[in-house]
Amino acid sequence: MTPGGAMPRTFHLRRSQRVSSPLEEVYAYFSDAENLDALTPPFLRFRILTPHPVHMRVGTRIEYALALFGVPLRWRTHITVWEPGRRFVDEQESGPYASWVHTHTFEGVGGGTVIHDHVAYALPLGLLGAVAHTLFVRATLRRIFDFRHAATARAFAGDVASSEYVPRPADARS
Numbered sequence: 001m002t003p004g005g006a007m008p009r010t011f012h013l014r015r016s017q018r019v020s021s022p023l024e025e026v027y028a029y030f031s032d033a034e035n036l037d038a039l040t041p042p043f044l045r046f047r048i049l050t051p052h053p054v055h056m057r058v059g060t061r062i063e064y065a066l067a068l069f070g071v072p073l074r075w076r077t078h079i080t081v082w083e084p085g086r087r088f089v090d091e092q093e094s095g096p097y098a099s100w101v102h103t104h105t106f107e108g109v110g111g112g113t114v115i116h117d118h119v120a121y122a123l124p125l126g127l128l129g130a131v132a133h134t135l136f137v138r139a140t141l142r143r144i145f146d147f148r149h150a151a152t153a154r155a156f157a158g159d160v161a162s163s164e165y166v167p168r169p170a171d172a173r174s
Contacts, residue, residue, distance in 0.1 A: 010121065
């Protein structure tokens with residue numbers, strides 16, 4: 001809630017990507033928290049604080065440290081949906097957003113896998129948060145997910161050209 005009781009505006013980022021690897025392999029990679037470092041751009045100075053191994057299932061909480069624009073942040077997510085081989089959802093419990101719900105969905109297609117990311121997020125601080133979204137949050141999230149796309153392509157085929165970016169409507173718009 002923002003001052004005055006209004007709900008903050010929810011924004012959406014949607015990305016899809018096809019890789020040639022089988023569904024089981026792709027799901028296993030994304031559901032292993034230790035691979036988050038490889039999927040996160042270095043400029044975030046990301047590290048997992050939760051001791052390894054992290055056993056993913058409903059109720060798992062993962063604590064992270066990162067820096068955004070030089071500001072150190074702590075972030076804790078909670079796995080709220082766990083459907084092996086199909087999807088999982090992590091939600092922010094504490095961190096920089098008013099809300100953050102990241103749904104990871106996987107579909108086997110023709111021997112390969114289509115990976116779908118949908119992030120529904122809201123910023124704190126009312127109008128100031130909305131201005132920050134326009135000025136830099138949307139672009140920063142796109143940059144993070146562009147890095148994730150390239151890292152995913154490398155992880156499964158060794159070459160960005162071997163995966164396909166599937167544009168989705170409403171990328172980082174409400």
